[in-house]
Amino acid sequence: MKNTGFSGIALIHLAQSADEVPRILAKAVEAGGVIVKPATRTHWGIAGYFKDPDGHLFEVDFETTWVFNETHHLVVDELN
Template identity: 40%
Template sequence: MKQALTLITLAVEDLPRALAFYRDGLGWTPGFTAGNIAFFQMNGVAFALFKQDEMAKELGRDIAARRGGIALAHNVESPEAVDALLSEIRKLEGGAILSEPVKREWGGYSGYFEDPDGHAWEVAWNPYWTLSPEGFVTI
């Protein structure tokens, strides 16, 4: 298997609500939406919102009660950009701040929010990583 990630799919309880959060709230543009799934083109990776019960059928297991040990991340160009983005998230219906941004022991600055389905997102500035204008990170 190649060391590559091509698609991240989040199970969502209410697809229209989740789509509104990401599209209208965060300003993302869906590349394709059909039935129970919506796809977004990211920086070389696709991102999908998939209706939870349909995803559970495909996986062959119950996922309604699962929560947790994963956080997605969005890196930005400065600590001020972390504050600005989390300030905007705070205003969105369905979004919630999980932890206020703070200087981290590893030298960066970050805070966390969750989407309407409880998926955790870190908004981070890392002084050791290069971030291109397109949002690509180099570690």
């Protein structure tokens, strides 16, 4: 039986661009995932959710305050 409710935790993938969010969600569907919330513009950027075949919830998110520097380390910019 697959989980249908919220498991209490969601994993997140931080995309490197807004255009990447719907592409990642589409790849998740190709791999057997189910879209829970399509890529949607938010006041901080763009985000969407999918569940994998085992029912784990993932958020795919891009926002300008969460960025990666040239060495791929996460930098939170509170000024944006």
